[in-house]
Amino acid sequence: MNITVTINGAATAIECEPFDTLLAVLRRQGLVSVRYGSDTGETGASAVLVDGRLVNTDCMLAAQADGHEVVTVEAFNTAELHPIQAAFVAVGAMQSGYSTPATILGTWALLQEHPDPSEEQIRDMLSGILDRETAYVKPVEAVERAAALLRDEATEPFGPLVLPPMTDGRNPVDVDPADARPTASPAVPRLIPSRDVPEMAVVGKPEVKVDAIRLAKGNPAFTDDFEARGQLVAKVLRSPHAHARIVAIDDSAAVALPGVHAVLHHENTPRIKYASGGQSWPNPHPYDQVSFDDKVRHVGDRVAAVAAETAEIAEEALRLIEVTYEVLPAVYDELEAMADGAPVIHDEDDTTDIHDRDRNIVHHIEAQRGDVDAGFAAAEHVFEQTFRVHQVQQVPIENHISVAWLDSDERMVVRTATQVPFHTRRMLAPLIGMEIKDVRVIKPRIGGGFGAKQEMLIEDIAAHLALATRRPVKLELTREEEFMSSRTRHPQTLTFKTGVADDGTLVSQELRIIGNTGPYGTHAYTVQTVSGLRGLTSYNCPNKKFDCDVVYTNIPVPGAYRGYGAPQAEFALEAHMEDIAHELGIDPIEFRRKNWVVVGSELDIAPHLGERSVEEGELDEYPKVMSNGIEECVAQGRRAIEWHRTADPAWTTPPDRPNIRRGLGFAFCMHGTAIPFLDMGGCSIKINDDGSFNMLIGATDLGTGADTVIGQIAAEVLGVPLDDIKVYSSDTDMTPFDTGAYASSTTYISGTAAKLAAEKVRERLKERAAKLLGVEVPCTIELRDKRAWAPDGSSVSLEEIALDSLHMDEHEQIMGTASYVSPDCPPPFAAQFAEIEVDVDTGQVTVVKLVMAVDCGVAINPVTASGQVEGGMIQALGYAHCEEFAFDDDGRMVNAALGPYKIYRADEMPETEVYLIQTMEDSGPFGAKAVAEIPKDGVAPAIRNAIRHATGARIDDLPFTPERVWNALHPPT
């Protein structure tokens, strides 16, 4: 059919099909700022203005727009940023930026109607555009700023609010805790500087993200934004059964369908075993997956894949594939899966290294220091408590997407939304029968990952189909597929047993975990070791033991999810510690303080866990905590949450609201920074004619701001503004190796690599500057303000040095390459506080406020760091409060859509405040530690402890949904 749509002011005649969505048609018109997030409008990523109103184009037919006016963000794009775009850039309101174009359009529509909108009106507008990254804090600020700009009002530069410390690092200083709390917009990070940290030119500054302009303009940046000529569309047939054998598969009708170019399944695809987790070589065993198997092990598991001319033809072909299944008994619960008589999920002969195949136990993990049994015998008090944590998903707004093609040299190129391009290249090559040298993986911008994309999840399917068809093939998961077939957080049953002396000192602590990894191992081994590590590291204790079984079941596959085993363990630990304190009659924070690690404490269980673990006795000494700002974190957080209200019964039980109880809760958080001796990053820097630099890194910015932060580190070393560092990441043909974006490693590992590479460049610049300036000792030269300065005040510009070296004399390309792997894993620390209300008649919990005070060392960029904390906290809030996978009796997920699977919207958010407590971590680049994952650790236990404070109810299962809380308040008699 033919329609005419006025697109960005131009009447446009379009030929389309009746079933085409407006999203599909606009993208075909090259308007790539309009993005896919789902098919039903819940994400808002596809929103545009139709006749001036914000509407979703994924659930609207193109035909419906016939005769109407459509505006996309491309209409705003000129050489200068539109004031709305400028506002989003200025306050750091974009992380991945995937849905930023939609948000900018919504802002425009709002400000047309309300030039001076209330926060409620702003949040109402934002309610239609889900954001998994910013917690909406900085977008709200951006809309307010945009409104001011459009009213021609002056705006202040956006940056942190610097506050004086409340402690000297250990004890309170002369600050009255009852002093008025500092006030500033919630979007503003509160920064408490350390006197150990020198003032720097670029590091520590709220620099604008290096990718801000392309994100604000909706320029082509993401995997789907570049389309190869002749590109085919792939779709995957998925299992309707939780556990079944494929008895027969008849693809003849699908193959015969016009427009179908390939149909792949277990009968025509090589059976090569692998593990899909994106981890360092050699990936932890067992290798329990193949590209297409003759058995399916969860609803949504792969059965076959089709490449066709269009998505509709591919979907029709899937319907024509006839599969005969022998349905097998299935098991979903980790305890039942270990029991006698449970169905054996991996009964095939070619999967080796399963710990106990007949009991579905894929891994058994143990680590110990001291003697816990002797410790329990000696302790005056022993407490034991069991917790159950559930299954949730990362929910990046950009689903998994890969495009694969053979280039002109017939090498396989895969452009893909991945956090691990180098692991993907290495893992993909054998599956498609190619050598690593003939595979190239390109990571463009990514629309969020959070661990879901730390996986070689779909790249093999796209590559198999590209080989079979000799055409470019795109595979993009639908939202439903993302839920059922990508990755999730591991459910666990955790039991803590703790021996305590009369004075509150920990004597012995044991953590037993039964982890549920669904039908495939992927990250299971490492995730559960991190659970053990995080569960047993926060507190000093002479006797510790971790005992863990990881179990196969038939649920959708868990894998890596931001936090990576820590949120489960720290929920249990911080609930357990809270309850012990109450049992012993000790203030819960004081009880923790008595036991938590301080500077100099040994990280004693750490070396005994993980892929590079060692036995007790193999170590000369244990790693130690070298920086720790927890006392300042607690002091600032207590003031911010008004902790003194815990002692006020009239506050807890408001007389005018008889069904409401209020509570405050606390959790101590500790995380890691990268995996020592394993995580590695590389960086290469070269100078250009104008004295600017190209920086190539393998690090994988998935929206976090990593490219910006690593660029700031190099700029600081080289004495140039950030704009003179042009960052490119990442491409396995072009950039140095990097393990990828995970384990809170990028700033610390890849940042150190960048610092080392920049220092090599700096040495060459000094040598050449010394020659040009006639200085005898090059090390006396300093780089700043784009110039090299001699001690006598004479200087030469970096441009002059570049031109001299590239064109004039003793020619050389000034460049430096370095890589880094760390022997250390310096822990960031945090104090997480929560304020909640419980409706005791319904069980509904309302989270009023979250405060997190984080010691992440030196925040290289306080704005992006605070954005990480805000986004992480709200994901953690979802984990605690409302997100959960729900299944029917046959293992089919019943809420595989956003809405039924509930993530927080802008118009229902608690208030948040972020404090960045600076410490100097000498092992990190310019003092930095990690910030990415620790925000995931404390929200669930802080809310749990707040519910306990409010009502006395102790709830040891997640999430705190109304019926669960009500049942806890009204236990069956």
Add this chain to the structure above:
Amino acid sequence: MPSVLAYHRPGNLDEASTLLAGDNRRALGGGTVVVPDSRVQRDVGVELVDLQALGLDGIESDGDRVVMGAMVRLGELTTHELAPALLRDLARRELPSALRNQATIGGTVALAESSSVLLAGLLVHDAQVMLHGSTGRQLDDVLASGLDGGIITAVSIDSTGHGAIAATGRTPADEPIVAAVARTGADGVRLVLTGVAPTPIQVDPADPTAGLSPIGDFRGSVDYRLHLAAVLSARVVEEVAS
């Protein structure tokens, strides 16, 4: 087999009626539900009949009643001066911003979702559903026995009185597990519950859970939904009475 075989945009109601009388036809309001649902591959494709050109998007006052065209978007209802305050609030609660700019009142009625607070609001405002070529029907009758193929042209409500909602969800803006919506008007208190029956259902304020048999799911069991129905009904009835 293409999922959507054809798209029609009739210019008047008779034409629309004729088009919808064919096999496998479906009326298209905003499309937020019908479009994704129709695009799923099936054995038989559908033809969609878009109602946007029928002039059904007005809101008019008629004495004590307000007549809202079937194609009025929920987003417009959230601010319209003729809409009672309760309905403005419930239209906002029904969907987030962008979806609200697409979804229509007629579509809300046609979908008849159990959890729809806006439908509950229409019910307490004594809604009548206007159908092309036939007399209006009470909304509760439409919900109980179905539309029977007619084209909804408008929904008429008694705009007098004042109302309130009490709801419990996982989060403040979550689709409620159970919601109680009440209004006091000339004929006393009307009370409607969501989440306890296949559609929102009017109940007796004096005995709100009598005869209810909710369907439980992961968000709320049968017993818990009945408990919420009792608690929230008492709250909302007290609120509108005060």
